[in-house]
Amino acid sequence: MSVLLMQLAGPLQSWGASSRFARRSTESAPTKSGVIGLLAAAQGRQRSDDIGDLTELRFGVRVDQRGTLLRDFHTAHRFVSGEALPVSERFYLADAVFVAAVEGEPELIDELHRALRDPVFMPYLGRRSCPPARPVDLGVHHERTLEQALEREQWRAARWYQRRHRNDARIDLEVLLEAAAEDGPVDNLRDQPISFDPLHRQYALRGVRRGSVKVSNPAVRPDHDPTSVLGGA
Amino acid sequence: MHLTRFRFNTARVGARRLLSSPQTLHAAVMSSFAEILPAGDDGPRVLWRIDRTSRAETYLYVVSPAKPDLTHLVEQAGWPETGRWQTYDYEPFLSRLNVGDRWAFRLTANPVHTARRTDQEPTKLTAHVGAYHQLRWLLQRQENAGFKVVEKPSERRLLPEGDQHELIVSDRRQLAFKKTGQRQPVTLVTVTYDGRLEVTDPDALRRTLTRGLGRAKAYGCGLMTLAGA
Numbered sequence: 001m002s003v004l005l006m007q008l009a010g011p012l013q014s015w016g017a018s019s020r021f022a023r024r025s026t027e028s029a030p031t032k033s034g035v036i037g038l039l040a041a042a043q044g045r046q047r048s049d050d051i052g053d054l055t056e057l058r059f060g061v062r063v064d065q066r067g068t069l070l071r072d073f074h075t076a077h078r079f080v081s082g083e084a085l086p087v088s089e090r091f092y093l094a095d096a097v098f099v100a101a102v103e104g105e106p107e108l109i110d111e112l113h114r115a116l117r118d119p120v121f122m123p124y125l126g127r128r129s130c131p132p133a134r135p136v137d138l139g140v141h142h143e144r145t146l147e148q149a150l151e152r153e154q155w156r157a158a159r160w161y162q163r164r165h166r167n168d169a170r171i172d173l174e175v176l177l178e179a180a181a182e183d184g185p186v187d188n189l190r191d192q193p194i195s196f197d198p199l200h201r202q203y204a205l206r207g208v209r210r211g212s213v214k215v216s217n218p219a220v221r222p223d224h225d226p227t228s229v230l231g232g233a
Numbered sequence: 234m235h236l237t238r239f240r241f242n243t244a245r246v247g248a249r250r251l252l253s254s255p256q257t258l259h260a261a262v263m264s265s266f267a268e269i270l271p272a273g274d275d276g277p278r279v280l281w282r283i284d285r286t287s288r289a290e291t292y293l294y295v296v297s298p299a300k301p302d303l304t305h306l307v308e309q310a311g312w313p314e315t316g317r318w319q320t321y322d323y324e325p326f327l328s329r330l331n332v333g334d335r336w337a338f339r340l341t342a343n344p345v346h347t348a349r350r351t352d353q354e355p356t357k358l359t360a361h362v363g364a365y366h367q368l369r370w371l372l373q374r375q376e377n378a379g380f381k382v383v384e385k386p387s388e389r390r391l392l393p394e395g396d397q398h399e400l401i402v403s404d405r406r407q408l409a410f411k412k413t414g415q416r417q418p419v420t421l422v423t424v425t426y427d428g429r430l431e432v433t434d435p436d437a438l439r440r441t442l443t444r445g446l447g448r449a450k451a452y453g454c455g456l457m458t459l460a461g462a
Contacts, residue, residue: 154391166403167287218391221403222427224284224339226294226458227238230321 002109003149005138006035006116007156009097012070013125014090017191017203022088026126028066029176031191032059033203034126035100038136039112040196044120048197055193058103059206060146060177062213065157067096092130097156099138103146113140147211150175155215162219169220172212179207234277234323234443236458237295239303240316243288247309252283252291254410255452256419261309262293265301277443280456282341285404296323296443296456326459327442330435335383336459340426341404343449344370358448360422365395367402367424370447378446379437380430400428408452421449430459 014026015034036054045051070092076085102112116123116137123136141149155162155171165171179186192206241248251258262281279297286292295301303311303318311317344367347356361367375382382398390396404425409418432438445455 163403219401221286222337223286224337224427224458224460226236226339226460227319227321229336229459229461230236230323230326 001103001145002106002140002142003101003103003144003146004109004113004116004140005149005153006038006100006136007064007097007134007138008035008100008125008132008136009065009156009158010125010130010133012092012094012130013067013096013098013127014092014130015126017189022086024088024090026069026091026093027189027191028093029061029063029174030098030100030126031189032178032206033191033193035059035061035102036193037196038123039102039115041121042115042119042123043112044115048195048199051193051196053108056104057108058146058178060101060103060150060175062099062101062150062153063096063174063176064099064155065095065097065161067093070094090127092127095158097158097161099150099153099156101146101149103149106142109140113137146177147175150177151213151215153215155217159219162217165217166219166221168217170214171217172214175211175213177209177211179209183207183209234327235295235297235300235320236323237293237297237301237303237318237320239293239295239306239311239318241291241293241310242312242316243291245310248291248311251306251310255408255421256410256412258283258293258453259451261306262295262301264305265295265303266297266299267302268299275444278445278450280443280445280450282453282456282458284339294456294458296458298443323443327439330432330438332432332435334432336430336432337461338380338426338428338430338457338459340371340446340457341423341454342371342426342447343421343423343452343454345422345448346370362405362422364402364405367405368395368398368400371400371426372398374446375430376433377437378441379432379434379439380441381433383429383431398428400426402426419452421452421454423449423452423454 008030015031017027017031019025040051072090074088074090124130125132186207186209188205189208190203190205192204194202194204277298281295284292300320307313344361345358348359349356361370382400384397385399402424406423408421412419447455
């Protein structure tokens with residue numbers, strides 16, 4: 001199995017899994033449907049195309065920088081008639097950084113990696129108005145599992161965020177992994193895409209297992225005790 | 234030479250008064266020596282530095298030719314009953330320095346250069362405010378100071394340029410404090426360098442450790458200390 005790693009960082013992101021009508025919420029981490037959609041778009045698939053091969057990928061995400069929730073009071077008018085559209089509330093994650101990973105057969109992963117480096121439709125972070133602030137591609141790891149790849153990737157939080165934690169040499173990051181059958185009772189999220197067809201969007205439930213990994217902090221302030229190398233007082 | 238460590242009790246008003254002005258602290262450090270110190274020549278001098286590990290853990294380090302008596306600091310800004318200061322003999326350690334040794338170091342310095350905007354203008358002492366130039370300031374001085382900052386292996390570099398060395402700049406401060414009898418405040422940029430070094434010239438490094446590096450040595454800059462790498 002191979003793993004493709006992506007970093008999802010931007011001023012705003014929004015990952016909806018359950019909202020309907022005028023209140024559009026966001027999950028606290030990227031959804032599988034959002035990331036699969038990003039990859040399918042990079043390959044140039046149309047919304048009505050079959051995405052069966054992509055949905056079989058195993059998905060995991062690491063929360064590198066949690067970000068803050070932002071509520072937007074959204075108004076819009078039709079361009080020609082000036083008629084008001086329903087007022088909606090839209091929620092975003094501001095200033096968040098995630099590392100997302102998909103695990104699958106090496107050929108498909110390589111193909112997705114090529115597509116990500118030369119995308120047909122531009123990637124965005126959950127909503128069209130949320131462009132990524134950094135290159136999405138973090139490379140492919142062959143011979144690694146999803147868990148290992150997420151554990152070994154360096155901490156991608158912003159420098160100011162790393163410096164804020166400069167007294168901690170190791171940082172605990174939350175990971176959300178796609179659960180397997182043997183994991184027992186887990187959380188469920190309706191973000192397993194079946195079809196992106198605008199006439200008939202369909203999502204199935206997906207098990208999510210929470211865990212944590214430890215990464216080292218590159219901005220750590222080293223301990224410095226000059227008296228340790230001197231003799232007694 | 235002696236190295237002295239004193240821990241501030243930051244809950245006390247006296248500690249805050251001393252920590253808020255390098256001018257005041259300089260006077261307090263200098264008055265811990267009973268003999269009048271020789272001034273002006275190129276010999277060893279009194280150097281000091283504040284290390285802030287956290288707000289409640291603030292240390293004063295002093296390197297000096299004579300043994301200091303910090304009783305007045307303990308009374309104003311320490312723990313008179315339970316806490317004192319430790320003075321270590323620095324000579325045995327200094328004589329042990331050899332070419333090729335690796336040490337972790339910390340230095341608080343005042344990185345400045347001279348600049349002018351036009352050819353007619355007189356040059357003016359100007360602080361480096363960007364991290365890149367502050368790093369370069371130290372790297373330009375390492376050879377004369379008797380050490381070489383250790384280079385990072387390429388897989389650990391985060392940036393294509395400006396990240397080649399095991400060196401970080403932190404605690405960048407712009408200080409402004411009053412000097413008695415002057416209306417204009419003294420302004421000062423200080424930064425703290427943490428990194429790893431390799432000794433290239435033990436004599437030069439001994440000079441750096443006892444006489445300081447860079448300017449504003451009276452205001453808590455220029456004292457470099459080594460610790461186990």
